[in-house]
Amino acid sequence: MSDAHTFGGRPATDPLPVDVSHEPADPATEPDELVAWREPDDDDRPPVRGVSRRRRILLGSALLVSLVAAGGLGTAGWRVADQKDARLETPAQVAGLVRDDSERARSTADYLRSGFVADIDVDRSIGAVYTDPADVRRTVLLFGGTTLLWRPEHDLDTLFELMSDEGGAVTGIREVPSGELGGTMKCGTTSADDGDLTVCGWADHGSVALGMFPGRDVTEAANLLREIRESIQTRD
Structure with a gap:
């Protein structure tokens, strides 16, 4: 047998050497998961939607309502603090009038005052x-x-109702200017034995009062009550 043939199943000559040197891989041929992550360009990002005009209007309206409400609460709180510590006096003379200290006058005043405190604490x-x-x-x-x-x-409305319960109903009740001391002032009329009787009263966060003015119309009675109030009411 020739030397060129194998001996015992092995090749007669040594095989060619295997090249095990590492060649750099072509990135284009690598699997997707091995490709380095890249920051997306602006063109790749989804477009950002702006706030709609309707939503801007609704948001602005809500903020405005909140601001107005807060301002209203602040104003109301200031008004309460300014008016709450009131004092009322009954001087001997006021607005050209003279206090009647007779027994009959005192009894009438006490009767009206007792009915008042029974309904308003x-x-x-x-x-x-x-x-x-x-x-x-x-x-x-x-x-x-x-x-x-x-x-x-x-x-104040409770006082007018009290007057209606004690006698004839007070009708035509309407607001009138309250003057420098503020609060609410109203006037109306009721029937008396000798004709119509004008009833006027005021109320603020520190006081409430009612006056009866026979022989005077609403305009004259309201003017007189404002003058009386400015003379007998003070605040600490």
Whole structure:
């Protein structure tokens, strides 16, 4: 047998050497998971949608309502603090009128004051009858009290209802200017034995009072009550 043939199943000559040197891989041929992560370009990002005009308007409206509400609460709080510590006096003379200290006048004032405090809880109450030196038929009856009132207008309306329960209904009740001391002032009329009787009252966060003005119309009675109030009401 020739030497060129195998001996025992092995090749007669050595095989060619295997090249085990490492060649750099072509990135284009590597699997996707081996490719390095790349920051997306601006063109790759999805477009950002802006806030719609309708949403801007709704948001602005909500902010405005919140701002107005906060301002309203601040104003109301300041008004309560400014008016709550009120005092009422019944001087011997006020607005050209003279206090009547007769027994009959005192009894009338006490009767009105007692009915008042039975319906409205106050810290201090007053009651007085004032006569007009120019005309005794134009006597003024005044009663009221001082305390912290959270709903002044409601308490004033309660006083008018009290007057309606005690006598004829007070009708034509309407708001009138309250003057420099603020609060709420209203006037109406009721029937009396000698004609119509004007009833006016005021209320703020520290006081509430009602006056009866025979022989005077609403305009004259309201003007007189404002003058009386500015003379008898003070605040700490």
